[in-house]
Amino acid sequence: MNAASETVAPSFAARESFIELTARERARRLLDAGTFRELLGPFDRLTSPWLPLQGIVCQADDGAIIARGSIDGEPAVVAAIESAFQGGSIGEVSGSKIAGALELALRDCERGRTVRPIIVFETGGVRLQEANLGLAVIAEIQAAIVALRRHVPVVGVIAGMVGCFGGMSLAAALCSRLIMTRQGRLGMNGPEVIEQEAGIEELDASDRRRIWQLIGGEQRVASGLADRLVDDDADAIAAAVREAFSAGVPPVHRSEAVGRYLSLLSRIDPDTATPESMRSVFGDRTANSKECE
Amino acid sequence: MEHLTFDYPARSVVSARAHVGVVGSGDLEVLLAPNQAMQARVVVNTSVDGYGHIWKSVLDRFFSRYDGAAQIEINDFGATPGVVALRLAEAVEAVQGTQGMQGESA
Numbered sequence: 415m416n417a418a419s420e421t422v423a424p425s426f427a428a429r430e431s432f433i434e435l436t437a438r439e440r441a442r443r444l445l446d447a448g449t450f451r452e453l454l455g456p457f458d459r460l461t462s463p464w465l466p467l468q469g470i471v472c473q474a475d476d477g478a479i480i481a482r483g484s485i486d487g488e489p490a491v492v493a494a495i496e497s498a499f500q501g502g503s504i505g506e507v508s509g510s511k512i513a514g515a516l517e518l519a520l521r522d523c524e525r526g527r528t529v530r531p532i533i534v535f536e537t538g539g540v541r542l543q544e545a546n547l548g549l550a551v552i553a554e555i556q557a558a559i560v561a562l563r564r565h566v567p568v569v570g571v572i573a574g575m576v577g578c579f580g581g582m583s584l585a586a587a588l589c590s591r592l593i594m595t596r597q598g599r600l601g602m603n604g605p606e607v608i609e610q611e612a613g614i615e616e617l618d619a620s621d622r623r624r625i626w627q628l629i630g631g632e633q634r635v636a637s638g639l640a641d642r643l644v645d646d647d648a649d650a651i652a653a654a655v656r657e658a659f660s661a662g663v664p665p666v667h668r669s670e671a672v673g674r675y676l677s678l679l680s681r682i683d684p685d686t687a688t689p690e691s692m693r694s695v696f697g698d699r700t701a702n703s704k705e706c707e
Numbered sequence: 708m709e710h711l712t713f714d715y716p717a718r719s720v721v722s723a724r725a726h727v728g729v730v731g732s733g734d735l736e737v738l739l740a741p742n743q744a745m746q747a748r749v750v751v752n753t754s755v756d757g758y759g760h761i762w763k764s765v766l767d768r769f770f771s772r773y774d775g776a777a778q779i780e781i782n783d784f785g786a787t788p789g790v791v792a793l794r795l796a797e798a799v800e801a802v803q804g805t806q807g808m809q810g811e812s813a
Binding site: 436455456457466469470471472473474496498499500 | 708724726729730731732734736738740752753754780782783784
Protein backbone atom coordinates (compact mmCIF):
# COMPACT_ATOMS: atom_id res chain seq x y z
CA MET A 415 0.00 0.00 0.00
CA ASN A 416 1.36 3.41 -0.95
CA ALA A 417 2.49 5.60 1.94
CA ALA A 418 0.86 8.72 0.57
CA SER A 419 -2.36 7.06 -0.60
CA GLU A 420 -5.46 8.92 0.43
CA THR A 421 -8.98 9.39 -0.78
CA VAL A 422 -10.21 12.45 -2.63
CA ALA A 423 -12.21 14.70 -0.32
CA PRO A 424 -15.91 14.62 -1.13
CA SER A 425 -17.91 17.81 -0.90
CA PHE A 426 -18.10 19.02 2.67
CA ALA A 427 -21.88 18.87 2.81
CA ALA A 428 -22.03 15.21 1.74
CA ARG A 429 -19.42 14.10 4.24
CA GLU A 430 -20.44 12.40 7.47
CA SER A 431 -17.78 12.94 10.14
CA PHE A 432 -16.53 9.71 11.69
CA ILE A 433 -14.80 11.58 14.51
CA GLU A 434 -18.07 13.05 15.73
CA LEU A 435 -19.75 9.64 16.01
CA THR A 436 -19.95 7.82 19.34
CA ALA A 437 -18.10 4.51 19.57
CA ARG A 438 -21.38 2.61 19.10
CA GLU A 439 -22.25 4.57 15.96
CA ARG A 440 -18.70 4.09 14.67
CA ALA A 441 -19.03 0.32 15.03
CA ARG A 442 -22.43 0.39 13.33
CA ARG A 443 -21.01 2.50 10.50
CA LEU A 444 -18.08 0.14 9.80
CA LEU A 445 -20.24 -2.99 9.56
CA ASP A 446 -22.45 -3.78 6.58
CA ALA A 447 -25.73 -1.88 6.88
CA GLY A 448 -28.26 -3.59 9.12
CA THR A 449 -25.86 -6.27 10.46
CA PHE A 450 -24.79 -4.53 13.72
CA ARG A 451 -25.47 -6.72 16.77
CA GLU A 452 -24.03 -5.57 20.08
CA LEU A 453 -22.56 -8.05 22.57
CA LEU A 454 -22.48 -7.19 26.29
CA GLY A 455 -24.32 -3.93 25.70
CA PRO A 456 -25.28 -1.31 28.26
CA PHE A 457 -28.29 -3.28 29.56
CA ASP A 458 -25.98 -6.15 30.54
CA ARG A 459 -24.51 -3.62 32.98
CA LEU A 460 -21.03 -5.08 32.99
CA THR A 461 -19.45 -2.11 34.74
CA SER A 462 -16.15 -1.44 36.45
CA PRO A 463 -16.11 -2.66 40.06
CA TRP A 464 -13.23 -0.29 40.81
CA LEU A 465 -14.51 3.13 39.77
CA PRO A 466 -17.35 3.44 42.35
CA LEU A 467 -14.84 2.69 45.14
CA GLN A 468 -13.06 5.84 44.00
CA GLY A 469 -16.20 7.92 43.73
CA ILE A 470 -16.37 7.77 39.94
CA VAL A 471 -19.65 7.17 38.10
CA CYS A 472 -19.65 4.06 35.86
CA GLN A 473 -20.82 3.81 32.29
CA ALA A 474 -23.10 0.84 31.67
CA ASP A 475 -20.85 -0.58 28.91
CA ASP A 476 -17.57 0.51 30.59
CA GLY A 477 -16.69 2.45 27.44
CA ALA A 478 -16.05 -0.56 25.17
CA ILE A 479 -18.53 -1.44 22.45
CA ILE A 480 -18.31 -4.95 21.01
CA ALA A 481 -20.38 -5.61 17.91
CA ARG A 482 -20.75 -8.55 15.58
CA GLY A 483 -21.91 -8.16 12.02
CA SER A 484 -20.42 -8.50 8.58
CA ILE A 485 -17.91 -6.69 6.39
CA ASP A 486 -18.47 -7.26 2.66
CA GLY A 487 -20.67 -10.19 3.68
CA GLU A 488 -17.92 -11.87 5.76
CA PRO A 489 -18.40 -12.32 9.53
CA ALA A 490 -16.77 -9.48 11.45
CA VAL A 491 -16.32 -8.21 14.98
CA VAL A 492 -15.70 -4.57 15.92
CA ALA A 493 -14.27 -3.41 19.23
CA ALA A 494 -14.77 0.35 19.50
CA ILE A 495 -13.53 2.44 22.41
CA GLU A 496 -15.67 5.37 23.61
CA SER A 497 -13.30 8.28 24.17
CA ALA A 498 -15.84 10.45 26.01
CA PHE A 499 -15.92 8.05 28.97
CA GLN A 500 -12.74 8.38 31.07
CA GLY A 501 -10.68 9.36 27.99
CA GLY A 502 -11.22 5.95 26.42
CA SER A 503 -9.03 4.45 29.12
CA ILE A 504 -8.76 0.66 29.34
CA GLY A 505 -10.06 -0.78 32.60
CA GLU A 506 -10.35 -4.38 33.69
CA VAL A 507 -13.85 -4.76 32.25
CA SER A 508 -13.57 -2.69 29.06
CA GLY A 509 -10.24 -4.34 28.25
CA SER A 510 -11.58 -7.82 28.98
CA LYS A 511 -14.49 -7.18 26.62
CA ILE A 512 -12.04 -6.32 23.83
CA ALA A 513 -9.66 -9.21 24.61
CA GLY A 514 -12.60 -11.63 24.89
CA ALA A 515 -14.02 -10.52 21.54
CA LEU A 516 -10.63 -11.04 19.86
CA GLU A 517 -10.13 -14.43 21.56
CA LEU A 518 -13.55 -15.62 20.38
CA ALA A 519 -12.68 -14.46 16.86
CA LEU A 520 -9.42 -16.42 17.15
CA ARG A 521 -11.31 -19.55 18.19
CA ASP A 522 -13.59 -19.17 15.17
CA CYS A 523 -10.59 -18.65 12.87
CA GLU A 524 -8.87 -21.76 14.27
CA ARG A 525 -12.00 -23.76 13.43
CA GLY A 526 -11.81 -22.52 9.87
CA ARG A 527 -14.49 -19.85 10.17
CA THR A 528 -12.75 -16.55 9.48
CA VAL A 529 -13.95 -13.54 11.47
CA ARG A 530 -12.66 -10.12 10.45
CA PRO A 531 -11.49 -8.17 13.51
CA ILE A 532 -11.48 -4.37 13.66
CA ILE A 533 -10.35 -2.26 16.61
CA VAL A 534 -11.37 1.39 16.75
CA PHE A 535 -8.72 2.90 19.00
CA GLU A 536 -9.58 6.10 20.84
CA THR A 537 -7.72 5.81 24.10
CA GLY A 538 -5.17 7.31 26.42
CA GLY A 539 -4.12 3.78 27.38
CA VAL A 540 -4.52 2.08 30.72
CA ARG A 541 -7.14 3.44 33.14
CA LEU A 542 -4.95 4.65 35.98
CA GLN A 543 -7.67 3.96 38.57
CA GLU A 544 -7.47 0.26 37.68
CA ALA A 545 -3.68 0.14 37.40
CA ASN A 546 -2.24 -3.37 37.01
CA LEU A 547 -5.60 -4.93 36.13
CA GLY A 548 -5.84 -2.60 33.15
CA LEU A 549 -2.22 -3.25 32.14
CA ALA A 550 -2.70 -7.02 32.40
CA VAL A 551 -5.70 -6.94 30.13
CA ILE A 552 -3.90 -4.76 27.58
CA ALA A 553 -1.30 -7.55 27.42
CA GLU A 554 -4.16 -9.99 26.73
CA ILE A 555 -5.40 -7.74 23.91
CA GLN A 556 -1.90 -7.63 22.42
CA ALA A 557 -1.48 -11.41 22.66
CA ALA A 558 -4.85 -11.91 20.97
CA ILE A 559 -3.91 -9.55 18.11
CA VAL A 560 -0.65 -11.41 17.48
CA ALA A 561 -2.42 -14.79 17.52
CA LEU A 562 -5.26 -13.57 15.28
CA ARG A 563 -3.16 -11.87 12.63
CA ARG A 564 -1.77 -15.21 11.46
CA HIS A 565 -5.27 -16.07 10.23
CA VAL A 566 -6.79 -12.76 9.17
CA PRO A 567 -5.67 -9.11 8.95
CA VAL A 568 -6.35 -7.29 12.21
CA VAL A 569 -7.38 -3.78 11.17
CA GLY A 570 -6.98 -0.77 13.47
CA VAL A 571 -8.60 2.64 13.02
CA ILE A 572 -7.34 5.79 14.78
CA ALA A 573 -9.69 8.59 13.84
CA GLY A 574 -9.22 11.10 16.67
CA MET A 575 -9.63 13.37 18.48
CA VAL A 576 -8.18 11.58 21.51
CA GLY A 577 -5.78 9.41 19.53
CA CYS A 578 -4.08 6.26 20.73
CA PHE A 579 -1.49 6.21 23.50
CA GLY A 580 0.21 4.11 26.15
CA GLY A 581 -0.07 0.34 26.08
CA MET A 582 -2.81 0.60 23.48
CA SER A 583 -0.40 2.33 21.08
CA LEU A 584 1.60 -0.90 21.21
CA ALA A 585 -1.61 -2.85 20.51
CA ALA A 586 -2.22 -0.56 17.52
CA ALA A 587 1.36 -1.13 16.32
CA LEU A 588 0.71 -4.90 16.35
CA CYS A 589 -2.24 -4.58 13.96
CA SER A 590 -1.82 -5.83 10.40
CA ARG A 591 -3.02 -2.52 9.00
CA LEU A 592 -3.60 0.85 10.60
CA ILE A 593 -5.93 3.48 9.16
CA MET A 594 -5.60 7.05 10.42
CA THR A 595 -7.07 10.46 9.78
CA ARG A 596 -5.10 13.70 9.87
CA GLN A 597 -6.76 14.39 13.23
CA GLY A 598 -5.68 11.05 14.70
CA ARG A 599 -2.53 10.76 16.81
CA LEU A 600 -0.44 7.72 17.69
CA GLY A 601 2.28 7.72 20.31
CA MET A 602 3.58 5.97 23.39
CA ASN A 603 3.44 8.95 25.78
CA GLY A 604 0.95 11.75 25.28
CA PRO A 605 2.30 15.29 24.84
CA GLU A 606 1.13 16.39 28.30
CA VAL A 607 2.98 13.51 29.93
CA ILE A 608 6.18 14.29 28.04
CA GLU A 609 5.97 17.98 29.00
CA GLN A 610 5.32 17.08 32.63
CA GLU A 611 8.15 14.55 32.86
CA ALA A 612 10.82 16.10 30.61
CA GLY A 613 10.01 19.80 30.83
CA ILE A 614 8.52 22.36 28.47
CA GLU A 615 11.91 22.77 26.75
CA GLU A 616 11.54 19.18 25.54
CA LEU A 617 7.97 19.55 24.30
CA ASP A 618 5.33 22.27 24.62
CA ALA A 619 2.08 20.28 24.86
CA SER A 620 0.05 23.38 23.93
CA ASP A 621 1.85 23.66 20.57
CA ARG A 622 -0.78 21.74 18.61
CA ARG A 623 0.94 22.22 15.25
CA ARG A 624 4.12 20.70 16.62
CA ILE A 625 2.28 17.80 18.28
CA TRP A 626 0.54 16.79 15.05
CA GLN A 627 3.81 17.18 13.09
CA LEU A 628 5.33 14.62 15.45
CA ILE A 629 2.57 12.07 16.04
CA GLY A 630 -0.35 13.02 13.77
CA GLY A 631 -1.84 10.66 11.19
CA GLU A 632 -0.13 12.35 8.25
CA GLN A 633 3.31 11.97 9.83
CA ARG A 634 2.65 8.38 10.94
CA VAL A 635 1.57 7.32 7.45
CA ALA A 636 4.43 9.21 5.79
CA SER A 637 6.91 7.42 8.06
CA GLY A 638 5.34 4.01 7.45
CA LEU A 639 4.14 3.43 11.02
CA ALA A 640 0.54 3.55 9.79
CA ASP A 641 -0.70 2.40 6.41
CA ARG A 642 -3.47 4.60 5.16
CA LEU A 643 -4.39 8.26 5.57
CA VAL A 644 -8.12 8.86 5.11
CA ASP A 645 -10.31 11.93 5.45
CA ASP A 646 -12.64 12.22 8.43
CA ASP A 647 -15.45 10.69 6.40
CA ALA A 648 -17.40 7.66 7.63
CA ASP A 649 -17.79 6.25 4.10
CA ALA A 650 -14.11 6.69 3.30
CA ILE A 651 -13.02 5.01 6.54
CA ALA A 652 -15.47 2.12 6.03
CA ALA A 653 -14.11 1.70 2.48
CA ALA A 654 -10.50 1.76 3.72
CA VAL A 655 -11.35 -0.98 6.26
CA ARG A 656 -12.80 -3.15 3.47
CA GLU A 657 -9.71 -2.62 1.31
CA ALA A 658 -7.48 -3.53 4.25
CA PHE A 659 -9.23 -6.92 4.53
CA SER A 660 -9.22 -7.47 0.75
CA ALA A 661 -5.44 -7.00 0.76
CA GLY A 662 -5.07 -10.08 2.98
CA VAL A 663 -2.53 -10.87 5.70
CA PRO A 664 0.76 -9.00 5.05
CA PRO A 665 3.74 -11.32 4.39
CA VAL A 666 5.63 -9.61 7.23
CA HIS A 667 4.00 -7.58 9.97
CA ARG A 668 5.63 -4.30 10.96
CA SER A 669 6.38 -5.58 14.45
CA GLU A 670 8.20 -8.60 12.99
CA ALA A 671 10.62 -6.45 10.95
CA VAL A 672 12.90 -5.97 13.96
CA GLY A 673 16.16 -5.78 11.97
CA ARG A 674 14.74 -3.20 9.59
CA TYR A 675 13.56 -0.91 12.37
CA LEU A 676 16.79 -1.28 14.36
CA SER A 677 18.76 -0.22 11.30
CA LEU A 678 16.42 2.73 10.70
CA LEU A 679 16.76 3.77 14.35
CA SER A 680 20.54 3.67 14.04
CA ARG A 681 20.25 6.32 11.32
CA ILE A 682 18.46 8.73 13.70
CA ASP A 683 20.42 11.13 15.89
CA PRO A 684 18.11 11.96 18.83
CA ASP A 685 19.75 15.39 19.25
CA THR A 686 18.97 16.55 15.73
CA ALA A 687 15.87 14.50 14.87
CA THR A 688 13.01 16.48 13.31
CA PRO A 689 9.62 15.38 11.96
CA GLU A 690 11.13 15.77 8.46
CA SER A 691 14.20 13.64 9.19
CA MET A 692 12.02 10.95 10.79
CA ARG A 693 9.90 10.92 7.65
CA SER A 694 12.82 10.68 5.27
CA VAL A 695 14.42 7.81 7.19
CA PHE A 696 11.34 5.82 8.26
CA GLY A 697 9.46 6.56 5.06
CA ASP A 698 12.32 5.07 3.04
CA ARG A 699 10.63 1.83 1.98
CA THR A 700 13.70 0.58 0.13
CA ALA A 701 15.87 0.44 3.25
CA ASN A 702 16.63 -3.16 4.19
CA SER A 703 13.69 -4.21 2.07
CA LYS A 704 15.14 -7.72 1.92
CA GLU A 705 14.13 -8.37 5.51
CA CYS A 706 10.82 -6.64 5.02
CA GLU A 707 9.91 -8.97 2.14
CA MET B 708 -20.71 10.46 44.04
CA GLU B 709 -24.36 10.46 45.07
CA HIS B 710 -27.19 7.98 44.44
CA LEU B 711 -30.76 9.33 44.31
CA THR B 712 -34.03 7.50 43.75
CA PHE B 713 -37.32 9.02 42.60
CA ASP B 714 -40.74 7.39 42.05
CA TYR B 715 -43.52 8.73 39.84
CA PRO B 716 -47.00 7.42 38.99
CA ALA B 717 -47.45 5.90 35.53
CA ARG B 718 -50.42 5.20 33.27
CA SER B 719 -48.95 3.68 30.10
CA VAL B 720 -46.94 0.52 29.46
CA VAL B 721 -43.40 0.81 28.06
CA SER B 722 -42.66 -2.06 25.67
CA ALA B 723 -39.10 -1.33 24.52
CA ARG B 724 -35.86 -0.13 26.03
CA ALA B 725 -33.45 2.57 24.97
CA HIS B 726 -29.93 3.71 25.78
CA VAL B 727 -28.70 7.22 24.94
CA GLY B 728 -25.75 9.41 25.88
CA VAL B 729 -22.30 8.82 27.34
CA VAL B 730 -20.82 9.40 30.80
CA GLY B 731 -18.58 12.14 29.46
CA SER B 732 -17.79 15.58 30.81
CA GLY B 733 -21.02 17.59 31.07
CA ASP B 734 -23.01 14.67 29.72
CA LEU B 735 -24.87 11.62 31.01
CA GLU B 736 -26.23 8.30 29.87
CA VAL B 737 -29.86 7.26 30.22
CA LEU B 738 -30.98 3.62 30.30
CA LEU B 739 -34.75 3.43 29.94
CA ALA B 740 -36.46 0.03 30.27
CA PRO B 741 -39.98 -1.27 30.94
CA ASN B 742 -40.95 -1.49 34.63
CA GLN B 743 -43.00 -4.46 35.87
CA ALA B 744 -45.11 -2.32 38.20
CA MET B 745 -47.36 0.47 36.89
CA GLN B 746 -45.09 3.18 38.17
CA ALA B 747 -41.88 4.89 37.12
CA ARG B 748 -38.65 4.66 39.07
CA VAL B 749 -35.58 6.79 38.40
CA VAL B 750 -32.18 5.96 39.87
CA VAL B 751 -29.61 8.72 39.49
CA ASN B 752 -25.87 8.11 39.94
CA THR B 753 -24.16 11.47 39.77
CA SER B 754 -20.59 12.65 40.19
CA VAL B 755 -21.81 15.95 41.66
CA ASP B 756 -23.09 15.87 45.25
CA GLY B 757 -25.74 18.09 46.82
CA TYR B 758 -28.04 18.75 43.87
CA GLY B 759 -30.94 16.45 44.83
CA HIS B 760 -33.43 19.33 44.75
CA ILE B 761 -32.41 20.26 41.18
CA TRP B 762 -32.76 16.63 40.06
CA LYS B 763 -36.24 16.58 41.62
CA SER B 764 -37.24 19.75 39.72
CA VAL B 765 -35.95 18.40 36.39
CA LEU B 766 -37.65 15.02 36.88
CA ASP B 767 -40.92 16.60 38.18
CA ARG B 768 -41.09 18.60 34.98
CA PHE B 769 -40.25 15.57 32.80
CA PHE B 770 -42.94 13.43 34.47
CA SER B 771 -45.54 16.19 34.15
CA ARG B 772 -45.57 15.22 30.44
CA TYR B 773 -44.43 11.58 30.49
CA ASP B 774 -46.51 8.80 32.06
CA GLY B 775 -44.65 5.64 30.99
CA ALA B 776 -44.04 2.82 33.49
CA ALA B 777 -40.31 3.03 32.98
CA GLN B 778 -37.28 1.99 34.95
CA ILE B 779 -34.76 4.75 34.30
CA GLU B 780 -31.10 4.68 35.27
CA ILE B 781 -29.11 7.87 34.88
CA ASN B 782 -25.31 7.89 35.05
CA ASP B 783 -24.35 11.54 35.22
CA PHE B 784 -20.99 13.24 34.81
CA GLY B 785 -21.93 16.83 35.62
CA ALA B 786 -24.61 17.49 33.00
CA THR B 787 -26.60 20.72 33.30
CA PRO B 788 -30.39 20.47 33.87
CA GLY B 789 -30.95 21.38 30.20
CA VAL B 790 -28.78 18.50 28.99
CA VAL B 791 -30.52 16.12 31.40
CA ALA B 792 -33.94 17.13 30.04
CA LEU B 793 -32.77 16.71 26.43
CA ARG B 794 -31.28 13.26 27.09
CA LEU B 795 -34.51 12.12 28.80
CA ALA B 796 -36.53 13.35 25.83
CA GLU B 797 -34.10 11.60 23.48
CA ALA B 798 -34.52 8.31 25.39
CA VAL B 799 -38.32 8.56 25.18
CA GLU B 800 -38.08 9.31 21.47
CA ALA B 801 -35.76 6.32 20.96
CA VAL B 802 -38.22 4.00 22.74
CA GLN B 803 -41.11 5.33 20.67
CA GLY B 804 -39.05 4.83 17.51
CA THR B 805 -38.40 1.20 18.47
CA GLN B 806 -42.06 0.64 19.42
CA GLY B 807 -43.09 2.19 16.12
CA MET B 808 -40.78 -0.13 14.18
CA GLN B 809 -42.09 -3.15 16.06
CA GLY B 810 -45.61 -2.06 15.21
CA GLU B 811 -44.75 -1.80 11.54
CA SER B 812 -43.11 -5.20 11.34
CA ALA B 813 -45.91 -6.91 13.30
